[in-house]
Amino acid sequence: MKNSVVFRLSVKFSAILTAAVTIIILLFLMLLRQFSIKQEYNAFSRSTNNIIRSISTGNFRSLDRKLSELPFFVFYIIYDSETGEIIRQKNSMLGKLPETNGRVVRYSTKKTGSYEPANLLYLTTRCTFPDGRVFTLQIAQKTNDNSARSFLRGPFYMIALATIPILIISFFLSRFVISQTLQPVVKITKAAATISASSLDQRLPETGKKDELDNLAITFNSLFERLKSDFDRERSFTSNVSHELKTPIAVILGQANLLRRWGKDDSRQLEKSLNTIIQETHSMNSIISNLLQLSRLESGKIIPSMEETDLQKMFRHLKEEFQAIKPDLTLNFQDGPAKIFTDTELLHQVFVAIISNSIKFIKEKPVIEISCTQTKEHTLIEISDNGPGFEEKVLPHVFERFYRGDSSHNRAAGGSGLGLSIAQAVVKSLNGKITAENGKKGGAVLKIMLKNS
CATH class of the missing domain: 3.30.450.20 (PAS domain)
Structure with a gap:
């Protein structure tokens, strides 16, 4: 009490x-x-x-x-x-x-x-x-x-005698008023006590009066909504990681069993199994490395080293790198601003992730176009390709971790499904923004907006 x-x-x-x-x-x-x-x-x-x-x-x-x-x-x-x-x-x-x-x-x-x-x-x-x-x-x-x-003594005695009744009456009146005022808080407290990690879809009651208590309930409901979104994303992430690592582990285990049965006597099977084990190990190593980098980017442990970057020089270097890997690749970039203030290595990693992602989905003769425009405050870089583009249902999810554009997360296209997620995290660390859309003439278009200072 x-x-x-x-x-x-x-x-x-x-x-x-x-x-x-x-x-x-x-x-x-x-x-x-x-x-x-x-x-x-x-x-x-x-x-x-x-x-x-x-x-x-x-x-x-x-x-x-x-x-x-x-x-x-x-x-x-x-x-x-x-x-x-x-x-x-x-x-x-x-x-x-x-x-x-x-x-x-x-x-x-x-x-x-x-x-x-x-x-x-x-x-x-x-x-x-x-x-x-x-x-x-x-x-x-x-x-x-x-x-x-x-004359003063009489009222003073009256006031002294009336003090106790005034105290008692005002106490009960104020108790009634305050209890009615705090009733929404009691309801909010009871509702909050029933919410747990498994019931984040529940919401606190709102009075609709738009007062401070109503704003408190709205704020907590918004918090629960964000928490639910984060929990759902983490559950999905955990499930995807489990799925992505389960496949190479199953392949490695299968090949190890083949080696134990026939590898000692069959040199061809030995070679084939060892190559598969090595390939799947590299795949697992790539997934783990990408996850660690993504975690470090999102936690702010990677601090960009800002410097003046020559974009034209970076584009020429990208062209040399990818033509050595993909000779039929056509990589064009338009003349534009020569300098930008950013982290050269991180921005180069973003371009590599985006171009690599485009190449995976273009079957023959991939063409990548890079254009750059600059204002007093921002630099806009557009990267477009001649591929199939994004399906409308895929567009909202292109930057989600392990998302490959289908519900089964098919591995046929290759990669771990983390490239664009890492690109988005890197761009955010550079105080920029990245978006994805389909080009007017087809193909995928990714836009990177960076601040000039």
């Missing part, structure tokens, strides 16, 4: 809400008290100013009228500043207080006889009559500090 996210969030939310409400109420009461004090100061100042103006005119009738209009809680003494003669006075209990030179100050009296202690606002100021006499005005009034404190 206490480890529940809903419980923890509810506790935090209710505590924050209660604290916020309490602070807002206290701030409001403090502002109200400050406003009351300010109003009290303003009223006191107005009364004082009226009396000062009456004294300054020397009109005692006007002065007495102003003094009579003062509230009952306002006390005053007016006396001659030189002789100390008291001219007007109300509540002699206060006596003469320390002078304040016209400033309003607070003052607390002590208990005197039957008079209880009191908090006062008072000021003293000197006024000059028209005849030149100087009088001192001392005016004071009781403040409502005790009332203000009582």
Whole structure:
């Protein structure tokens, strides 16, 4: 229960809400008290100013009228500043207080006889009559500090008593709201718990609200889809590797049995079996080497060594290499950009893989055309042949490992089915892209797009 996210969030939310409400109420009461004090100061100042103006005119009738209009809680003494003669006075209990030179100050009296202690606002100021006499005005009034404190004390006790109910009510309300909000997370968690490597086709529930939780479910569903694709590809890859290695191993085992039975006495059978074993061993070695290279390329262990490469020189070298192997091959390349910044050896390997793949499927007089165009940012290399091209159902799979264009993976065409896969991995390591399509006039066309920098 206490480890529940809903419980923890509810506790935090209710505590924050209660604290916020309490602070807002206290701030409001403090502002109200400050406003009351300010109003009290303003009223006191107005009364004082009226009396000062009456004294300054020397009109005692006007002065007495102003003094009579003062509230009952306002006390005053007016006396001659030189002789100390008291001219007007109300509540002699206060006596003469320390002078304040016209400033309003607070003052607390002590208990005197039957008079209880009191908090006062008072000021003293000197006024000059028209005849030149100087009088001192001392005016004071009781403040409502005790009332203000009582006014604040009541709400404070009420807030203290209401804190526990507010906490409890806000806790249950927030728990209800949060549990409803997190309900999609609970469903996602339960659904995710049932998904395993054998059931990656299952999907997490989506609410369709397009909120953060829905985006989370969509993201995980996309992840599961990619994982399923990767698992399916790896299963297919494992099956294909098993199939590709099983065939040469079966041939080698069969030839070894023939050698054990008749090879000792039949020299022709001995020679034939040894040649077959050697050929199949080379085939297995080629498959393993290609798989290791493909793995290193995909894991990023092979880092391209970028340098300026002369394309025309590379094309001439390719022509010499393949004409030595396939004399009836016609390899043409158009004049184009002479230089490109890339890894020379890796790019040469890509051309070898593509040309070798084309030769395997062209029965007589293969013709390979290479063209190159260059822009400020990219270099496009097109390699086309006069072969049968790709079947439409084959095109999406030409770069898949061990794919040879038929469901049985027939070995009659030769090779391991890894050439174009390696070519694609190499081009990706060069920050490029390779695509396959059929030419308008027939034949296969492979396009390599490389960045110039």
